[in-house]
Amino acid sequence: xxxxxxxxxxxxxxxxxxxxxxxxxxxxxxxxxxxxxxxxxxxxxxxxxxxxxxxxxxxxxxxxxxxxxxxxxxxxxxxxxxxxxxxxxxxxxxxxxxxxxxxxxxxxxxxxxxxxxxxxxxxxxxxxxxxxxxxxxxxxxxxxxxxxxxxxxxxxxxxxxxxxxxxxxxxxxxxxxxxxxxxxxxxxxxxxxxxxxxxxxxxxxxxxxxxxxxxxxxxxxxxxxxxxxxxxxxxxxxxxxxxxxxxxxxxxxxxxxxxxxxxxxxxxxxxxxxxxxxxxxxxxxxxxxxxxxxxxxxxxxxxxxxxxxxxxxxxxxxxxxxxxx
Ligand code: CP
Ligand code: NVA
Numbered sequence: 365x366x367x368x369x370x371x372x373x374x375x376x377x378x379x380x381x382x383x384x385x386x387x388x389x390x391x392x393x394x395x396x397x398x399x400x401x402x403x404x405x406x407x408x409x410x411x412x413x414x415x416x417x418x419x420x421x422x423x424x425x426x427x428x429x430x431x432x433x434x435x436x437x438x439x440x441x442x443x444x445x446x447x448x449x450x451x452x453x454x455x456x457x458x459x460x461x462x463x464x465x466x467x468x469x470x471x472x473x474x475x476x477x478x479x480x481x482x483x484x485x486x487x488x489x490x491x492x493x494x495x496x497x498x499x500x501x502x503x504x505x506x507x508x509x510x511x512x513x514x515x516x517x518x519x520x521x522x523x524x525x526x527x528x529x530x531x532x533x534x535x536x537x538x539x540x541x542x543x544x545x546x547x548x549x550x551x552x553x554x555x556x557x558x559x560x561x562x563x564x565x566x567x568x569x570x571x572x573x574x575x576x577x578x579x580x581x582x583x584x585x586x587x588x589x590x591x592x593x594x595x596x597x598x599x600x601x602x603x604x605x606x607x608x609x610x611x612x613x614x615x616x617x618x619x620x621x622x623x624x625x626x627x628x629x630x631x632x633x634x635x636x637x638x639x640x641x642x643x644x645x646x647x648x649x650x651x652x653x654x655x656x657x658x659x660x661x662x663x664x665x666x667x668x669x670x671x672x673x674x675x676x677x678x679x680x681x682x683x684x685x686x687x688x689x
Contacts, residue, residue, distance in 0.1 A: 404434025456482035525553035
């Protein structure tokens with residue numbers, strides 16, 4: 365049982381065993397969900413949910429997760445936090461005195477880092493322009509539950525070099541799996557992050573320019589919107605720039621026979637993915653979305669629960685062979 369980090373801002377520097385402990389805790393909570401045995405591990409705790417961008421999955425999963433664990437949430441937006449209304453340290457200090465956890469989705473990654481620096485309570489990054497660690501933790505949990513051995517996976521990213529890809533790059537560095545990155549020229553991920561990952565993994569994180577080549581024999585085909593929140597003005601020319609990067613049945617057919625299709629959602633059907641793929645037998649996008657709830661319940665307990673409560677009740681892995689990844 366690894367000691368928890370104080371915050372979850374990124375997957376860089378997170379301990380692999382800590383992530384595996386989260387998976388076990390998520391499974392344990394999932395098993396008793398909705399029964400009288402469901403433990404109220406966050407009873408009397410409150411999370412401030414600060415959202416500066418829209419959200420379905422993240423908002424609902426943190427809200428429902430907190431309620432299921434016996435806690436409460438207070439919803440905040442730009443009117444309360446932001447627009448230069450007050451300094452970030454002031455927000456951090458005030459919230460630290462009133463609530464037990466801050467979950468924040470915003471544009472600036474730096475703002476979240478600053479909040480974490482000044483808060484005396486845990487801060488969870490619920491998506492910034494730079495990264496989306498909760499999504500990738502839930503995605504890895506989804507694959508782990510399917511019995512996939514994380515450190516020997518091949519994951520192929522098709523599309524934009526965006527926040528979700530950045531968290532995949534960090535995850536690949538943590539677990540050591542192969543991450544093939546197929547992005548159009550001009551839409552590469554952060555150069556510093558990519559180079560560091562390429563070096564740290566001896567090239568297992570690498571760019572493959574041709575999407576066809578990138579998916580050949582891969583275990584996971586992953587894509588995301590071509591136009592992330594806040595970039596709506598660029599949508600039209602991005603559609604042109606990303607031609608050839610749509611995941612369709614032909615492309616999926618080049619992956620391994622038991623490959624899965626993943627997408628963080630929301631999807632733009634007919635753009636980055638076709639209906640046939642996202643609704644097809646290899647798609648696990650709905651499981652991925654539900655796993656946000658289970659994984660983030662474990663995450664909130666790990667960061668904001670009593671130290672004893674963070675211990676998984678049951679440490680059985682979904683697939684014992686996957687337990688040692
Ligand atoms: N995947 C994800 O974060 O979805 P939302 O934007 O709906 O929260
Ligand atoms: N890259 C997308 C992810 C949405 C969950 C965005 O930032 O809009």
